Amino acid sequence: MTGRSKPSQPGGFLRHNSLSLFFLVIFLLALGGQAFAGWHEFNNQQLAEGFGQVSFGRYLSSVDFAVDVSENWQSEYLQFLLFILATVWLLQRGSPESKELHKAGLESAEDQKIGRHADDSSPTWARVGGWRTAAFSNSLLLVMLSIFLGSWLVQSIAGWAAYNEVLLEQMRDPMSWTSYVLGADFWSRTLQNWQSEFLAVGSMAVLSIYLRQRGSPESKPVGQSHASTGVEG
Template sequence: MTAPPRIETPAADAGTTRTRLWRRLTGHALGLVFGALFLLALVGQALAGHAAFNAEQITDGLPPISLTRYLTSASFAADVAENWQSEYLQFFLYIVLTVWLIQRGSPESKKPEEAGLESDEDQLVGRYARQDSPAWARTDGGWRRVLLSNSLGLVMGVIFVLSWLAQSIAGAAAFNERQLADRQDPLSWSQYLLNADFWSRTLQNWQSELLAVASMAILSIYLRQRGSPESKPVGASHSSTGIEG
């Protein structure tokens, strides 16, 4: 005997909607949490930077500026861009270098025998692609598959270059504002690229990011974080390479 159709009540519909929404949120929780933390940090940087900028203005005998004006200033743009470019440089180098370079014992490294571009079978491309593989992965070579195969590194590299360019332009404008305030000659963009101020701001960010990556790759050989995919299983050997928990 056929069961009667189930009639959804408004309360049941609301419960189902909340369940679906919760599943969707938890399915993207990592990105959402980091996105929220990024916005909070950016707001905090804007407020603290505005206060520090105005304190310097008053010290120099100049009037303070509004928050809106500070957010559109070269000083704020340079501070934000120099952080972004160093982060994306870190990701670009890590993505590209880990194709070939091995750190024995680290879960952040591939296994020694997997160094290199790997086979089409390992990468699920061409005739080894699955039905749910991206369309360009199912092509028989050509520029589309080459582009997809290198898209992550390319995008990270492009964002790094654009952020670096934005930092250099905004940094030059901020530097020249200080030069004019001190009644000194401003520099052209090309001159600023050779200036110690630019490379001091740039390299202090690069060295911190590169140190962080090296620390993660090396410390994860001997240290563990239970349940994290960035760590080996707690009981894994220190010499185990490319094994994630």
């Protein structure tokens, strides 16, 4: 008896990866635009303060550009880190961003297809058990945490160097890295990004209870009840 082959999914590489490719392209365009605009703004400030202009390449390697990029990156990854962690246990009735109300917590091995409950298509590390399954079970959170901490460290070092440049221009003594990360400039830069990310995530969780976007997995089906939780369109 001849086995039936699985029907191939329509579309090629571009169709199957269009979401990630779209955001990669607009990320690169936005980063390039930020770099170009930031370079011009930096040179305008240099002229206003009586200093010489710098080349585009020198600006890209400057602490000013590094701190502007890294302070945005760390806040974005903190947003995802907290959202991933919070949605394990915390619920929002009526939101597709929440799990169903009876599924709070880490869920059972059977629900998560771990160990003997894994199927043939499950990743190897979900089946083997021990530290590898434990690590794989938290791998998304761990990677997000690593990127957040790394970019936050870069922000602190670049911001410290940029702040000391200003102090030296003002003929004042530079400060230590520890003093900078405990100071107002670092936390002003940090918190102005954090508050916007927290507002955006909270708004999405609440607005998706009552509003719809047909065809989006971030929304419930158009005709779904407002009270339905953990249901995606």
